[in-house]
Amino acid sequence: MKWISTTCCCSFLQVCLLLGPAQTWATDKPSLSQAARQAETEHRFEDASRYLRDWLRQHPADGPAWLRLASVMTVRGDAAGAAAACARAAPFVDPIAVLACRGRVALASLEHRRAYAPLAAALQHPRYIMRSDIWTAWACGVAAELATAQGLDDEADLLYRRALRGDAEPSPQIRAAWLDHLLATGRYRQVLVHTSAHEALGMLQLRRLIALRHLGLGRKEASQREYLDWQYRSELASGDFLHAREIARFYLDVLPDRERARLAAWHNLDYQREAEDYALYHRAFADQ
Numbered sequence: 562m563k564w565i566s567t568t569c570c571c572s573f574l575q576v577c578l579l580l581g582p583a584q585t586w587a588t589d590k591p592s593l594s595q596a597a598r599q600a601e602t603e604h605r606f607e608d609a610s611r612y613l614r615d616w617l618r619q620h621p622a623d624g625p626a627w628l629r630l631a632s633v634m635t636v637r638g639d640a641a642g643a644a645a646a647c648a649r650a651a652p653f654v655d656p657i658a659v660l661a662c663r664g665r666v667a668l669a670s671l672e673h674r675r676a677y678a679p680l681a682a683a684l685q686h687p688r689y690i691m692r693s694d695i696w697t698a699w700a701c702g703v704a705a706e707l708a709t710a711q712g713l714d715d716e717a718d719l720l721y722r723r724a725l726r727g728d729a730e731p732s733p734q735i736r737a738a739w740l741d742h743l744l745a746t747g748r749y750r751q752v753l754v755h756t757s758a759h760e761a762l763g764m765l766q767l768r769r770l771i772a773l774r775h776l777g778l779g780r781k782e783a784s785q786r787e788y789l790d791w792q793y794r795s796e797l798a799s800g801d802f803l804h805a806r807e808i809a810r811f812y813l814d815v816l817p818d819r820e821r822a823r824l825a826a827w828h829n830l831d832y833q834r835e836a837e838d839y840a841l842y843h844r845a846f847a848d849q
Contacts, residue, residue, distance in 0.1 A: 592616070594626060601633065604803050604832045609633050617649075624653025631662050638834030640670040654696070657689055661700035664707055669835050677707040681716070684723075698727025702735045709742050717742055733762050740768040749775045758782050763789060767807055770815045779815075790816055797821060805829035809841050819845070 597612035613630040617623060627650035634643035647662035660680045667676030681704055683689060689697050705720035721739045725731045736755075743752045752772035760766040766785050773781055793808045802808075805825040812822035826845035829838055 593619075594623075597626075597629065601629070606633050606637050606832065610637070621649075622653050624650045624658075628654065628658060628662050632665060635665050635669045636833045636835060638669065640666050643669070657683055657700045658696045661696070661703045664700070664703040668703070668706055668710065671710075671836060673707050673710045677704065677711065677713075680704045680707065681720075684720075693723075693727045695727070698724050698731075698735075701727070702738065705742070706738060709745070714742075714746055733764060737764050737768060740765065744768060744771060744775075747775075749773075758785070763792070763804070764807055767811055767815065771810070774815055786815060793821070793825075797824060802828035802831065805832065806838060806841060809845055813841075813844060 593612045593616035597609045597616065600606070600609035600612060610630065610633050613626055613633065617626055617630065620626065627646050631643040631646035631650065634640075634646060643666045644663065647659060647666060650662060651659045660676075660683055664676045664680050667673055680700060684697070684700060684704060689700075701720045701724035705717045705724060708714075708717035708720060721735075721742060724735050725739060740752050740755065743749070743755070749772040752768060753776075756765055756769040756772075758769070760769060767789065770779075770782065770786055770789070773779055779786075789811055793804070793811055796802070796804060797808065802825065805828045808825035809822050809829060812818040812825065822845045826842045830842060
């Protein structure tokens with residue numbers, strides 16, 4: 562089976578934008594916006610930020626580009642810059658997208674309650690209650706993460722389900738966030754129900770393997786575990802830390818190896834600095 566590896570640092574919005582209309586890169590020089598998308602997929606977030614800023618100087622009314630810039634800055638831990646980008650997007654995008662953008666910033670800055678209340682209220686407004694478009698689904702996913710951060714598990718359940726049944730195919734990132742919520746609340750068998758032993762994406766297989774270990778079934782699906790171990794060892798040996806967040810979790814929660822977990826968690830902060838990245842770092846170095 563051919564495995565596809567990805568990460569969960571990109572927001573739901575970023576993934577939908579990255580998988581948007583096909584571009585003709587083979588014949589045309591990539592635009593700054595396209596170059597930014599490529600940089601995002603490679604976790605070159607400083608380059609992505611620079612490309613987006615240059616693009617926005619030429620196209621200041623490109624609301625989705627402002628949202629992408631906000632997301633990139635959030636990943637890099639620049640909450641103030643991300644909030645400013647959300648504000649610049651406001652005149653050009655659906656209001657629910659602006660609230661979701663601010664919610665993403667709040668996840669990084671730990672201002673969960675202040676961002677959650679207006680976003681949750683908006684999602685219950687008649688304008689949005691029956692909508693399942695990309696913007697509303699993204700907003701539901703962000704609201705679910707904010708609810709989870711406050712321990713509002715029942716509300717998070719409802720919001721995740723709403724995000725997952727949107728018009729667009731659920732992104733791997735929103736599926737991963739939902740699975741993380743199930744893991745955090747001890748619903749390991751539900752993780753197995755909502756995943757397959759043949760998941761093509763490493764980020765989803767990782768969460769399935771974590772659930773199996775919690776259920777005392779760590780020996781099951783050994784081939785998948787061995788494959789991820791081989792893949793992650795190879796990446797660490799070559800100095801490839803693109804998937805460092807997942808690697809750290811694998812060596813903390815699936816196949817304990819403190820040295821490799823620490824190496825991955827340390828280098829992960831070179832790429833992304835959201836709250837979960839710092840939490841992962843502290844887990845890896847907890848006994849020092």
